[in-house]
Amino acid sequence: MSHTDAELAAWARERLGHDFTDIRLVRRALTHSSAASGPDSYQRLEFLGDRILGHSVAAWLYGAHDEAEGRLTARLHALVEGAANAEVARGLGVSERLIMETNARAKGLHQSDNVLGDVAEALVAALYLDGGWDVANAFVRREWQQLLDDGPRLLADPKSRLQEWALKRRRGMPVYAVIDRQGPDHAPRFTIEVHVRGQEPAQGVGASKQEAEKAAAVALLSKVQT
Amino acid sequence: MSHTDAELAAWARERLGHDFTDIRLVRRALTHSSAASGPDSYQRLEFLGDRILGHSVAAWLYGAHDEAEGRLTARLHALVEGAANAEVARGLGVSERLIMETNARAKGLHQSDNVLGDVAEALVAALYLDGGWDVANAFVRREWQQLLDDGPRLLADPKSRLQEWALKRRRGMPVYAVIDRQGPDHAPRFTIEVHVRGQEPAQGVGASKQEAEKAAAVALLSKVQT
Numbered sequence: 001m002s003h004t005d006a007e008l009a010a011w012a013r014e015r016l017g018h019d020f021t022d023i024r025l026v027r028r029a030l031t032h033s034s035a036a037s038g039p040d041s042y043q044r045l046e047f048l049g050d051r052i053l054g055h056s057v058a059a060w061l062y063g064a065h066d067e068a069e070g071r072l073t074a075r076l077h078a079l080v081e082g083a084a085n086a087e088v089a090r091g092l093g094v095s096e097r098l099i100m101e102t103n104a105r106a107k108g109l110h111q112s113d114n115v116l117g118d119v120a121e122a123l124v125a126a127l128y129l130d131g132g133w134d135v136a137n138a139f140v141r142r143e144w145q146q147l148l149d150d151g152p153r154l155l156a157d158p159k160s161r162l163q164e165w166a167l168k169r170r171r172g173m174p175v176y177a178v179i180d181r182q183g184p185d186h187a188p189r190f191t192i193e194v195h196v197r198g199q200e201p202a203q204g205v206g207a208s209k210q211e212a213e214k215a216a217a218v219a220l221l222s223k224v225q226t
Numbered sequence: 227m228s229h230t231d232a233e234l235a236a237w238a239r240e241r242l243g244h245d246f247t248d249i250r251l252v253r254r255a256l257t258h259s260s261a262a263s264g265p266d267s268y269q270r271l272e273f274l275g276d277r278i279l280g281h282s283v284a285a286w287l288y289g290a291h292d293e294a295e296g297r298l299t300a301r302l303h304a305l306v307e308g309a310a311n312a313e314v315a316r317g318l319g320v321s322e323r324l325i326m327e328t329n330a331r332a333k334g335l336h337q338s339d340n341v342l343g344d345v346a347e348a349l350v351a352a353l354y355l356d357g358g359w360d361v362a363n364a365f366v367r368r369e370w371q372q373l374l375d376d377g378p379r380l381l382a383d384p385k386s387r388l389q390e391w392a393l394k395r396r397r398g399m400p401v402y403a404v405i406d407r408q409g410p411d412h413a414p415r416f417t418i419e420v421h422v423r424g425q426e427p428a429q430g431v432g433a434s435k436q437e438a439e440k441a442a443a444v445a446l447l448s449k450v451q452t
Contacts, residue, residue: 055281069269
């Protein structure tokens with residue numbers, strides 16, 4: 001699909017809430033690598049947006065929840081994993097505006113959680129580069145808060161979601177195993193591996209077994225939800 | 227060691243370059259979990275500071291290097307890994323100001339890369355909460371730039387550093403193995419596991435084998451440099 005600069009500017013004004021000085025940033029954030037050489041696709045923006053998103057959500061969670069670091073980390077991961085970011089992108093109408101090769105679109109990549117999640121992050125970076133930290137931060141609060149309001153199921157315990165995913169495909173129950181334990185007794189770090197039949201195992205790290213299991217479940221879910 | 231608020235404020239003014247309104251943030255950032263219950267130690271601040279640091283360094287690298295995302299990610303990881311952050315903390319004189327139980331100090335924890343690296347991140351969060359993004363961002367640029375200027379060896383290729391580490395301990399050469407490959411041909415994601423005799427293996431992910439190997443080496447180094 002091709003969009004004029006004016007169309008993209010109108011969309012950004014309405015859906016991202018920002019009047020872009022440099023509309024090329026929006027175009028780049030929406031451009032899949034199938035349609036452009038490296039520097040003109042969203043990949044570099046996604047690198048930056050990923051960290052801005054992490055900062056914004058971490059600051060928000062830090063202020064909102066008087067909880068230990070492990071619990072905050074679990075909340076953060078659930079909020080900024082691929083599937084959650086993809087949900088934000090869908091809400092913004094990114095699928096219809098993605099700039100990608102016909103072939104890639106025919107394969108359904110414009111609906112893939114990986115691609116949409118990356119674009120959500122790239123848009124955060126575009127807002128940051130054009131409008132600064134306050135603009136990007138306000139956008140994240142607004143859109144990811146929306147996610148919390150609309151999608152409690154999406155953000156449910158990742159272990160339950162992985163179990164649901166595996167059972168639906170007749171892969172049996174996920175199996176968790178502690179493969180490493182580091183650190184002193186008052187601050188242990190567990191590494192846990194989760195196995196689901198027919199998948200490469202995935203690992204997660206956490207300050208408790210429960211937290212490491214959740215991280216492992218998120219890691220495996222993010223691999224299978226391409 | 228115990229420090230008065232005035233001493234901490236003077237240190238923060240001189241070494242962190244900021245006049246704190248709430249000096250309790252500095253105290254908390256310097257307090258190890260051996261010396262205080264959860265909410266009064268640096269762990270929650272470290273959760274937040276980790277993401278602020280990532281954002282700051284990512285924005286800096288994005289602007290400074292016109293490179294593909296994979297290369298930027300490798301640079302970022304080398305700059306914000308535990309050993310690098312610990313180096314910043316040492317430069318600030320954190321070891322001498324750490325608030326920890328005598329017992330933990332006797333074990334040498336005040337010189338551990340893990341502890342010092344966490345405190346460097348907690349201090350970034352303290353600056354952010356007291357002074358805002360611009361103050362925290364300027365601090366990161368200043369101190370981590372210093373690291374680039376002073377410590378090119380520290381930031382050398384992590385594969386070389388891991389090899390050096392292993393050979394010094396007579397563990398033989400590190401062995402790398404591809405354990406997973408996902409994504410389409412134009413955007414593959416490799417997962418690589420590195421094995422060093424006597425250590426749990428560590429994994430890394432990247433857009434090329436080289437990048438995934440570096441990430442795996444960083445992961446293993448961060449486990450052993452406690």
